[in-house]
Every structure is written in structure tokens, then in C-alpha cells.
Amino acid sequence: MVDIPEELLRRSAEARAAATGAPVDEVLAEMRAAVGSTASAPRVEVGPSDGEPEHPTTLSDDLLTREAAARARVLGVPEADAVAELKGEKELVLPPAGKKEPSSQKEKKAAAESQAPVEAPVEKDAPSAPAADTPAVPLLGAGGEIDYAPAALALGMPEALLKRSVEAKAKARNLDPVAVLAEMTGQRVETVEPVAVATEPAPEAPAPAPAPMVAGPAGELDWAAAASAAGMPEKLFRRSVEAKAKAKGVDPAVVLAEMTGQPVSAAPAVAAAPVAPAASAAAVSAGELDWAAAASAAGMPEKLFRRSVEAKAKAKGVDPAVVLAEMTGQPVPAAPAAAAAPVAPAASAAAAPSAAPAAVTATIPKDVRPQRLLTVVKARAIQQVKAEPSDKVSTWPHLLLIEFVALLAVTALLIVMSVVIQAPLLEAANANVTPNPSKAPWYFLGLQELLTYFDPQIAGVTVPTIIGLIGFMAIPYLDRNPSNKPADRKFAIFMYTFFIMGAATLTIIGTLFRGRGFNFTYPWSDGIFFDDLKDWINFE
Amino acid sequence: MANGNGKTGLLNTVQEKASELGDRVTSSQAWDSVFRPGSPFKKGHTDSPRNRSYVVMNNVLYHLHPVKVKRHGVRLSYTLCLGGLSFFLFILLTITGIFLMFYYRPTSEAAYVDVAALSTSVAFGSLVRNMHRWGAHLMVLTVFLHMSRVFYHGAYKPPREFNWVIGVVLLLLTLLLSFTGYLLPWDQLARWAVTVGTNMAGFVPIFGDQVRFALLGAADVSADTLLRWYVLHVLFLPFIIVVFMAVHFWRVRKDGGISGPL
């Protein structure tokens, strides 16, 4: 049992009545009966006992067919499709907007009215769109000035933001703000004559750019306006345009004009010429579009570009040629505009003048939410997110087992060593008896050996601290060679090996070849003068 | 009485009882509480990639190792396990060192007597003392070899530069630990080796005498030196080296694991 609020039911009935031309009361009664709502009467609880599930997930057949019929009529689709959609079997593919048949009296009247050219851009109470489902948003205040408040409310945007956006767009496209506003609120722009975006294409001599937005008064580019029209921070926008210009090898003005959907200004147009006029010309004459040229101008793969254009065309219900022209910044060719016109001859005339500017301004269909570019991320930052795949194995068991074995081996070695070799313990310390020779632990004997050749300041201080400590710490910062391949590191490897060999030699000499008075001896003739080793190296 | 397997009935019964007991133990709550999910010691453990991950991830070992490591890094021939062995020797030295501390007093009267007594009147005293001494020498050696292997692999190159610097500090601390321990037996070898070693510190320009005094706690190697080096050896330096090791291991992982392959 569906419980529909009375208010909703009434609104729905009204809409349906408007669509079908039936009296509202009749529709309402019908709907009440079908839904079983008792909103006005005392509520009667009809429980599951009547054989229906408590929350039916499908409409009754009768209601469904009638609903579908109404929808089919309003949307101009086959009834079978509407039924299928209601049943959730398939998505509804809407026919091109222009082909819509005015069905209600109101719509017919609106269409008829729109034939007549109207002086004022958009009248406050003028039916602004033939589609019955587009609510008219008043655009002008009582005094004839633009009233942003209702539109802002309708769009869910702060008024100030809307105003700025509309003005920037109007400036960028050289249109009346009212027209922009009308377009943004999803209303047809009926009256605005295409101002600069010429309907007269002149491929041989491209029209001079309608420069106001591209070029400021002094001839320099007006970045601020263009950026705000594109909805991007100026700096970012400018960088992007300049980068594109550099990549394509054209003047930034050309790119800018192209991006804002304007005809390319005189000089650069020559560069872009083969693409643009060719495309539109082809569209008119052979009926075939020159995708390759247009795609390369847009810097996209042809297939991708074509798909994108066709999708846009379908979404807007216009000919791909129109979209293409728009995207390449050319005047809209006449023929495609006509093709997009409504079938009904009466409406055709009305649509003709509006199709051109509408196409040029890239109208977003009412039910498509426009997307906004939030930020520009450097490609590198994205690419680096994915780690390089590397060949890895589980720590358990592969690494842990090896470590465990190594640990056991060292423990075993140490125990054996400790059983076999007794640590030295000489007589108790005696400050009055100096052994001859007196030796440091083995790891310092290289230094002690060095003391016999050099001044203590060098051997005892400079070498250990400057070379040994600071020098070693500095190695990674001195060795700027990024390679770790031994073949690339011959010098580094030589230096380290040389140093280590030197230190080892000094240590061995200091340990084994120095006897009484730290004089040079041969261990095999005079014996070992190093107590840690004395007991277990025996040359006898 | 022999059964079909040729085993006696008694042996069979014992085996059965043993496996029954083992089963009871491993399925007890106490046993289950010790091992975390994925542990090979848990009852019903199966070897699966998921459980292999859990062995590390659910274990205190996760502080040292990631779940997966580069294949070339586990090859013994790459690291030669030298860093790991340096660390393991440090652990062994800590354990044996604690044992020695039970019998050692750092005074000029007692030190030598206590060390001598280790060899004569303490069970395993001689073995543990030898292990501590040779282990210390071995650790100096493995740390040095570890440093050399790191150098020859160019493993100090970005992003591992700083870990090399930490490594040099670890080498210095290892040498200082070894050197401070050298004095503790308080025999002639210890006394005069430290005299020679600290004499070098006396050559530091300008502050030479002050540096030497700070090291020895006196003008010459004395009872004060013994106490000072003892505290450094058993408390201060181990504490510092553990901190640096923690950072060292952390950086090995954070710098992308083992370097290479070459």
C-alpha cells in the first residue's frame, strides 16, 4: 500500500492532466483509486490480508499503461519504450529535443507565439520554453533590469556568484546577459540575434575576431574575463592556454578564442583554416564531416574526438556538425541548424534563429549537471602514485628461516670459540708497572701504528675524527654518481678498497709486527706481542 | 605382543597418549591465547599466502620486518646477513653481559678478583665471559664488514644517505662499547690499553687535557675511571645504541627496503 502525500498526488495529477488534456479532477480521482490513497477520506488500513504485499514494488498494470501513455506523449517516445522504462527494463532514449511535438494547448500556443520576433530579449511572463516541464523563471525585475534572485534560487547558487558568472559569460561570448541567464535557467533564448558569432561564414576571408573578450582595449588578452568564463583561476587558466599555444605552435589568442568558442581571429585563423571551414563545408556539401582535421586541431585521437562530438550532439539533440563547428570555434553552418529544427513547420521557423546562438553557446541540457574543474593535477603526480611492481616474497618463511639459520650458526660459532679459546686475564692492574709493549685493542692498533710515522696531532686526532668520522659520514653526499653498478663505480670502489687495505695493513703491522718498545719484529722469530692472540697463535 | 606395524602395544599406547596430550594442550585456551591468528604454532594452522602474511603482521616481528621483502634481498649472498648478525650479536652480548653483571663489582679492589673468580668458581662463568669477549670482537668485525658490503653495493645512495650516517654513528658506538668493556677486567692488559687509547685523546688541540680528564674521570686511569666506564658500558652506551639501531632499522624499511638489485 503506497502512502502518497496529498500534495504530491495533486501535483502529479495536475501535470498529467496538463499533458493529456483531461480534467484535473478526473485524473486525480483515477489516481486515488489506483493508488488506494485515502488522503482526504479517513484512512482505511488495507493490510496484507487483501492478498497484496504490504509494499508493492510494481504499479498495477492499469496504472502503469496509463502512466506510460502519458509519458510517451509528453516525451515523444514510443509507448512500448515508456512501458519498458517504467518496468525498469530499459533506459529511455530521448529523441532529439527539437523533434518534440507540441502536445498541449499551452505548448502549441507558446510555439506559435515564438514565431513572432519579439523586441525585448525575454519578457518576464513570456513562455520561455516549449517544453511543459521547464518552469519559467522570471529574469527581469519590475523596472526591466535583470533580476538574478529567482534564477539564483532556481539554480541553487548564491545570487552574487550567479551574477558574476552570467556577466563574465555574456562578456566572453558577447551576448546580452539576459540571454545567458535564460540559457542557464534552461529557457530558450528566443530573441537575441546572434551578435558577433556570425551566421555568415566566410571561409576565404575569415571574419575579424569579435575581439572584445579575447583582446582588451590595448590589444592585450583579457585573461580575467576568459578565466572566469571558464570557471578557472586566472593564473591556472592562463598557464594552460599558454602551454597549449606553445604545444600547437600558435598564438595564445588563437587558443583562447578556440577555447571560448569564438571564431579564430584573423591571422591565426589562417593556420586553423584548413580545419574549420573544411569541416563545415564538408558538412553542407558532401554531408560528411572531416573528422581527422578537426580531431588533430583539437589535439585528440580522431576516434575519441568523434565519439565525444557524437555523444554531445545526441545529448543536445543537434546535428554533430553543429557541435563540431562549435567546438572548433567556427560559425555554425546553416544546414545543420535547420536539421535540428523541430519537425512541425510552425516551430521550425521559431527555432531557426535560436538554434545558431544556442549551439554556439554550448547549451547544457537541462537535466545534465554541469561539471566543474576543481583542480589541475600535474600528470607526474598521478603517475607516481602507482608503485613499480617488484619481485617480492613473503618474509615468512623465506627471510625468517634464513635469519634463524644464520643466528644459530653464529651462536654455535661463538660457543665453540669460547670453549676453545680462553679470554686473557693478566696480572691485576698496577699503575707502577708498565708492560712492554703497551698496546691498544686491535681495532685501534692501526692508529697506534700511524702514531709511529706521524705527529700525534695528525695520527691521533685528524685522521680518526676528520677522515674516520666526518669523512665517512660525508660519503653519500660526496659521491654524486647515482649508479650502483660496480662497473660505473670504479673510482669509488678503488678509493674505499685502498683506504680499507691501508687501514688493515697498519692494523696487522701494529698487532703482529711490533714488539718491545713498539719496534718492528717478525712474529715467527720473536713471538706475538698482543695478549688477546698470544695464547692461541703459536709459531713454535 | 607385536601388532601389524611391528611396534609393541606399549609403544603404541604411549604414542597415542602423547598425541592425545599434545592435542589437548594445543587446543587449550591458554595455548590459543599465546599465539595470534596465522601463527604456525596455532592449532589447525595451514600454509597459505594469507597466513604467511599474518605470521609477520600479527607478530612483534612486524616491528622489524615488512610482510614481504624483495626476492633478491633474501638471498644470503646479497646482505650476507651482516646487519642482522650485528644486531643478533648485540642481543647475545646483552644477555651474556647481564649474566656477568651478577658477579662483577666495578671497584679497583673487587673488579679483578671477580673476573678471576668467574673462571674458577662460577658455573659456566668462564664460558659466558669468553662468549662476551669474543662476541664483542666479532661484532666489531661484522659491523665493519656490514659497512663494507653496504659501500660496495652503493646502498648509501639516495634515498639511503642518512641511514649511512646513522650507520657511522653505530660503528662509533660499537667501538666505544667495546673499548669501555676492555677496561673492566682491571688487569694489566686492560689498564695499559686504555692508557694508550686515551693518550691519543690527549692530542686534541687546545682542549686535549680536558678531554682526557673527562674520559678518565681523573688525570690518570684510576678507580674513578673504572666506575665511569662501567656505567657507560652497561647503561649509557647500550641505551644510545638501541635508539640508533631503532632508527636505523626504521629507515631501512622506510627507504624502500633493501637496496638493489645491482
Ligand code: HEM
Ligand atoms: C650496530 C651496528 C649495526 C647494526 C646492528 C646494523 C644493522 C643493519 C641491518 C639489520 C640492516 C638490514 C640489511 C642488512 O642486514 O644488511 C642494515 C642495513 C644498512 N646499514 Fe646497518 N647496521 C649497523 C651498522 C651500520 C654501519 C656501520 C653502517 C655504515 C656506515 C650501516 C649502514 C647501513 C645501510 C646504508 C643499510 C641499508 C643497506 C641496504 O639497503 O642495502 N649500518 N643495517
